[in-house]
Amino acid sequence: MKKIYTHENRFIVWNAKNILENAGIACVVQNEYASSGIGDLSPFETWPELWVLDDAEAGHAAAIVQDAFSSHGHRAWRCPKCHEINGPAFEICWQCGE
DSSP, X not given: OEEEEEOSOHHHHHHHHHHHHHTTOOEEEESTTGGGGXXXXXXXXXXXXXXXXXXXXXXXXXXXXXXXXXXXXXXXXXOTTTOOEEOTTOSSOTTTOO
């Protein structure tokens, strides 16, 4: 097992887990409830962690997670129908629904 991702927000870690499982990569979340140890442990040590079960898939899994959470390559786009500029989060035009 290899740790490939950690974040203070467990919902983001679970989102990464769902992304990897949809790609066919087996993984588990560790430290999900470790935040109760803050005070005895450093807060960073209590963040939820995403671990890939097969070490051979760790590099590929880390790349998938990094790509999913990066904004690299995501740009605003212009609707071909109404010519409205839409942010990268939109898959359909917010103005006309195209």
